[in-house]
Amino acid sequence: MLKNFEPVFYLRPAQGGFIYRKYPEEWQQVLTYYDFREQLRGVRRDGGVEKKKEVFRKVVMTTRERPAYNDVVNVLKRESARMGREAQEAQEEEERVEAAEREARRRR
Secondary structure: OHHHOOOOEEEEEEOOEEEEEEOOOOEEEEEEEEEEEEEEEEEOOOOOEEEEEEEEEEEEEEEOOOOOHHHHHHHHHHHHHHHHHHHHHHHHHHHHHHHHHHHHHHHO
């Protein structure tokens, strides 16, 4: 009898995110990641800048059938690694641009 049971709401933590479904929508594999941004008014007394931790969620994949837990973990790991590489490349490009601008100002 339980094999015919259809959950109306499902939420299960997975490494790096969670599995989510609200009937009748599809199953979602959601990546959770954090971004630290400087607050404009967040200067501490010691002169350091206070960082604000923001939580973001990204639906990585949707399926009609309930995904296996290990498959979800693998998908979330791959997406997290891909996003990390992209962030690193963007940071390196930003540093190259800043260095080029400093060099151009120095030459003036």
